[in-house]
Amino acid sequence: MKLSFEERILKLRHPFILSGSQYSEKKVIQTKLEWRGQIGIGESSPSQYFGEPPESVCECLVSMQSLLEKETELSIQSLHDIMAHHFPKNFSARSAVVMAAYDAFGKSCALPVYQLLGLDHKKIPRSSFTIGMDDKEKIKVKLAEANKFPILKVKLGFGDRDFELITFIRESTDKKIRVDVNEGWNKEEAARKIEWLAKQNIEFVEQPLPKEDWKDMAWLKARTPLPLVADENVLVASDIPKLKDGFHGVNIKLDKCGGLWEAQAMIHTARALEMKVMLGCMISSSIGISAMAQLAPKSDACDLDGSLLISNNNFPEVVSGDGKIKLSDKPGLGL
Numbered sequence: 001m002k003l004s005f006e007e008r009i010l011k012l013r014h015p016f017i018l019s020g021s022q023y024s025e026k027k028v029i030q031t032k033l034e035w036r037g038q039i040g041i042g043e044s045s046p047s048q049y050f051g052e053p054p055e056s057v058c059e060c061l062v063s064m065q066s067l068l069e070k071e072t073e074l075s076i077q078s079l080h081d082i083m084a085h086h087f088p089k090n091f092s093a094r095s096a097v098v099m100a101a102y103d104a105f106g107k108s109c110a111l112p113v114y115q116l117l118g119l120d121h122k123k124i125p126r127s128s129f130t131i132g133m134d135d136k137e138k139i140k141v142k143l144a145e146a147n148k149f150p151i152l153k154v155k156l157g158f159g160d161r162d163f164e165l166i167t168f169i170r171e172s173t174d175k176k177i178r179v180d181v182n183e184g185w186n187k188e189e190a191a192r193k194i195e196w197l198a199k200q201n202i203e204f205v206e207q208p209l210p211k212e213d214w215k216d217m218a219w220l221k222a223r224t225p226l227p228l229v230a231d232e233n234v235l236v237a238s239d240i241p242k243l244k245d246g247f248h249g250v251n252i253k254l255d256k257c258g259g260l261w262e263a264q265a266m267i268h269t270a271r272a273l274e275m276k277v278m279l280g281c282m283i284s285s286s287i288g289i290s291a292m293a294q295l296a297p298k299s300d301a302c303d304l305d306g307s308l309l310i311s312n313n314n315f316p317e318v319v320s321g322d323g324k325i326k327l328s329d330k331p332g333l334g335l
């Protein structure tokens with residue numbers, strides 16, 4: 001197995017403003033894995049928040065290069081296990097290698113990854129489109145861009161501006177909204193705001209409280225009229241059982257969990273606990289989006305707009321302008 005990688009800067013169409021941070025470009029690391037006579041491609045979109053700055057991904061990939069060059073007969077299962085053993089905290093770096101392995105494997109079998117996994121492309125929810133906090137003029141532009149999407153995902157966690165933003169959006173559309181608070185509320189504020197949001201055609205609330213306050217989530221879950229979805233609180237499958245008392249669902253992302261192998265374990269764990277499955281993404285090119293989209297038939301909700309938020313995607317879009325996720329018939333990740 002021969003691994004190589006290069007850094008790329010993805011440019012955002014609009015600066016991304018979250019509860020607690022703001023950025024206008026994103027550094028990703030794109031991988032190539034030569035295996036089974038094919039070249040598979042992958043992508044890491046690392047996050048300082050999860051303890052993986054781009055430099056640490058590159059360092060980890062250099063270590064993986066020497067580890068993998070001696071291997072020719074590895075299965076994807078063994079590849080996942082070996083990397084999880086040697087690099088337990090390098091989730092995003094591992095994801096980019098596992099992704100490339102699935103792409104190469106699919107190409108060597110002449111099948112798209114979702115078909116290798118036996119999944120039905122007709123059972124895919126539409127993706128939401130993210131509206132970040134901004135001034136009213138810019139929100140209007142973003143709403144126009146999202147015009148054909150059936151579901152909006154609105155970033156909250158900005159004090160009283162939360163009410164203003166939802167009220168402003170509701171003046172122009174009554175389409176379904178899911179909100180993502182990115183840990184921006186305390187529990188009383190959450191209870192009060194969710195009570196109000198429940199009257200605004202809101203689908204669910206993602207990560208209302210700081211991840212350290214996960215025990216307060218049981219208090220909130222007992223009161224909430226809206227479903228609650230964990231994001232910052234959940235990385236891997238073994239995180240899920242303890243969240244069952246506080247959340248109705250989990251947001252799975254490849255860069256958080258270490259890749260497509262672990263993401264499937266997460267889906268099965270959530271299902272066993274009768275929790276909802278949401279598939280999310282970081283800012284990515286179509287490489288990262290297509291990889292996560294391969295599992296979309298197993299999900300209840302998709303938020304896979306990461307490549308629509310950038311202006312320099314080098315690949316065809318997987319999510320169309322109305323939120324439909326189109327899995328390619330081409331082998332591997334289909335790119």
Ligand code: MG
Nearest residue numbers: 180206207231
């Ligand atoms: Mg989130």
